[in-house]
Amino acid sequence: MNPGNFSETTEFFLLGLSEDPDLQPVLFALFLSMYLVTVLGNLVITMVIISDSHLHTPMYFFLSSLSFVDICFTTTTIPKMLVNIQVHSKSISYTGCLTQICFALVFLGLENGILVTMAYDRFVAICHPLRYNVIMKPKLCRLLVLLSFLISVLDALLHTSMALRLSFCTNLEIPHFFCELAHLLKLACSDILINNILVYLVTGLLGAVPLSGIIFSYTQIVSSVLKIPSAGRKYKVFSICGSHLIVVSLFYGTGFGVYLSSTAKEVKKAPVILEKLHNRDIPEGHPVRLECPVIGMPPPMFYWKKDNETIPFTRERVSMHQDTTGYVCLLIQPAKKSDTGWYTLSAKNEAGIVSCTGRLDIYAQWHQQIPPPMPIWPSHSHYGSLTSKGLDIFSAFSSTESTMVYSCSSSIVESDEL
Structure with missing residues (x-):
């Protein structure tokens, strides 16, 4: 496959958690049960909060919103993985991959915003209990959730629109069970400097700033709780905040884990020559291009030989070219009779080495x-x-x-x- 954008790149391949065929039924059963428990559990929480008027408080409103977002995020990623395991396929369409990235960013950003508002809610309830009902009005709670939603949508659309301008190499394998932006950028052949700047900038703003707000809120909460003389009241306050702290720890801990795995994990694959060198008959004086596409991870180093002797980079009339798409070219201009011989291209990386050979014959034009x-x-x-x-x-x-x-x-x- 040649590098291209939407018009040429039609699908990606999700490698999943394991390529072992014997583990696929186990993974299917495990993730299906986890998905059903997640969806049903969050649905029960949401329905109970809606049906009980005593739970119509800011804290439970944020909790029901968090449950809904959790259902949406798992539905964005898990079902595609289950379908691929069931049909023994790893492919996901180009449009489907970008759509999955967009919705995943929306729901992750929204969940992040809701966790911050929950921390703010606990801060007001514990540090300013007499003003709680005045500050945390239902209208403010809805506005905070709506603001989180709008920010996450803008963030997702920004990253998705920037991904649309990318062209992709011949290696279209994503080492994950869903499309993730960081892995998608690694597959791009075009310049991703702007994309990386946006990723780090937005991650800093929408990740570090909310986390700092949560840390500040709980610092004030702990400071206020330590001033409470009653041990029973201290225990009650910590028990109320404990569940939220567990959710925050799981959310940010998982996020950091995925980020570290995406930066540290590198799939190593031996070079593969997609199209071998062809034997060529060229008239003397004409330019010659010996070329073939090669893929590998990490990108391989290339070496050219003529009649089993390495061709130096400084050789007269000979130039060697390669691009980020995996196409390698040896250009000879103009060709002479002395250039006749066997040419070998070798590609080598950490995972292995591969080579192919082709014959080049140069003849005088009067022999035609x-x-x-x-x-x-x-x-x-x-x-x-x-x-x-x-x-x-x-x-x-x-x-x-x-x-x-x-x-x-x-x-x-x-x-x-x-």
């Missing part, structure tokens, strides 16, 4: 065989279609030879090969 004249064909023949496009077979021969061969008739003649 001139086909014998054939009967005249109609004006709508194949030669007519070629000459109408500016392709002239007579330009390959000298004027003297052309006169000797074709002077037998004033009309156009053609060979069987044309």
Whole structure:
């Protein structure tokens, strides 16, 4: 597959948690049970809060919102993994991958915002209990959730729109069970400097700032609780805040774990030559391009040899080229008889080495065989279609030879090969 954007890149491949076929049924059963427990448990929490009027308080409103977001996020990622395991496929479409990234960023950002508002709610309830009902009005609670939603949507659209401009290499494998932005950027062949700047900038703003707010809130909460003389009241306050602290720890701990794994994990694959070198017959004086596409992870180093001798980079008339898409080229211009021989391309990385060989023959132009004249064909023949496009077979021969061969008739003649 050539590098391309939406018009050329049609799908990616999710490698999942394991490529062992024997583990796939176990993973399917495990994640299906976890998904059902997550969805059903959060649905029960949401329905209980909605049905009981005594639970219509800011704390439980944020809790029900968090449960809903948890359902949405797991539904964005887990079902596709289960379907792929069931149908023995690893593919996900280009559109599906970007859509999954977009919704995952929306729900992760929204969950992050809700956790911050919950921390603020506990801070007001414990540090300013007399003003709690005045500050935490239902309208403010809804506005805080709506603000978190809008910020997360803008963040997701920004990253997704920037990913649309990327072109991708021949290696389209994502070492995860869902499409993640960090892994997607590693597959890009185009410049991702702007994307990386946005990732670090937005992660700093929407990650570090909310986390700092949560830490500040609980610092004030702990300071206020320590001033309470009653041990029973201290225990009650800590028990109320403990569940939220556990959720915050799981959320940020999982986020940091995924980030570290995405930066440290590197799939190593031996180089693979997608199209081997072809034998070439080139007239002397013409340029020659010996090229073939090669993929590998990490990107391999390339070496060219002629007749089993390494070609130096400083060799006259010879230049070596490669790009980020995996296409490697040896350019010889102009070609001489001395360039005839066997050419070998070797690609090597940490995972292995591979090579291929092709024959290059350089011949003098006067050795070219001139086909014998054939009967005249109609004006709508194949030669007519070629000459109408500016392709002239007579330009390959000298004027003297052309006169000797074709002077037998004033009309156009053609060979069987044309």
